[in-house]
Amino acid sequence: MKEKVIEVEGLVKRYGKVTAIAGISFEVCRGEIFSLVGPNGAGKTTTVEILECLRLPTAGMARVLGYDVIADAQEIKKRIGVLPQDFSTFELLTVKENIELARDLHGSKGPVENLLRELGLWEVRNRKFGELSSGMKQRVGVAMALVSEPEILFLDEPTTGLDPQARRELWEVIKKLKSKGVTVFLTTHYMEEVEALADVVGIIVGGRLFAIGEVRELISKYGGEVRVRVEGKRARTILRKFTKNVIEENGAVVGMFSSREKAARALANLYRSSSGLRIEVMEPGMEDVFLRVVGGRVNERGELVR
Secondary structure, eight states: OOOEEEEEEEEEEEETTEEEEEEEEEEEETTOEEEEEOOTTSSHHHHHHHHTTSSOOSEEEEEETTEETTTTHHHHHHHEEEEOTTOOOOTTSBHHHHHHHHHHHHTOOSOSHHHHHHTTOGGGTTSBGGGSOHHHHHHHHHHHHHTTOOSEEEEESTTTTOOHHHHHHHHHHHHHHHHTTOEEEEEESOHHHHHHHOSEEEEEETTEEEEEEEHHHHHHHHSOOEEEEEESTTHHHHHTTTOSOEEEETTEEEEEESSHHHHHHHHHHHHHHOSSOEEEEEOOOHHHHHHHHHSSEEOTTSOEEO
């Protein structure tokens, strides 16, 4: 039986007449990476800040590590680590000095060398924070959040603004945290990031949870067909042997399959029966899930486009 470390039920947050969170419910289990994904203004940061005991809910219940976010805020804050959106710290202090400062503020003890090495910061430990690249700055933020050895790490849009390489490097850091048993609560608007990292994902738009579940489960349920794209002589004739759902697309023929298993059988036959064909498999992903569930996409800037 998995241990629940976050429990949210009917959570509501209003600012005057504006409802930022509209009665959402979900659970997070120990050791998993849970992601809230949605566009800017969806309610992701508000949800995280309530769980971090930085904002009070208007209604509903939220518990972190068995503690109530209203009655037991100080107990929760002792046990969590936080990397906020738009993280920054003292630019004139070195990497090592900033992390040691965070350690001292948390009342923790011991050297920070292991943490610096684990997060790939050892070589830049004596450089001033203000001299670092954006990706390295985010690593420092993760280190400062981890220096107190929290049970849950909250990462609010940690890769926004990073270039693709820096984004993937930070993904590897996050994966290492999971391998060490740290529970990670991640907010993001990048669907690729969800696929790369999350065990469980909740899709949130306008303060409402539209769907929640394991990533592969959501893709299977909402992602749509597996597409097999074939170019070459007699491509349509050959592909129609395996599916009647065939369309033409940019000079190629595309067959639609309702499951990976059916697509795999067709592929095996295609490779055996024909040569000279160019074959490409396009599996559905979280982009497709989001489109089908919400009716729009999230662009690179985090905007919902319908």
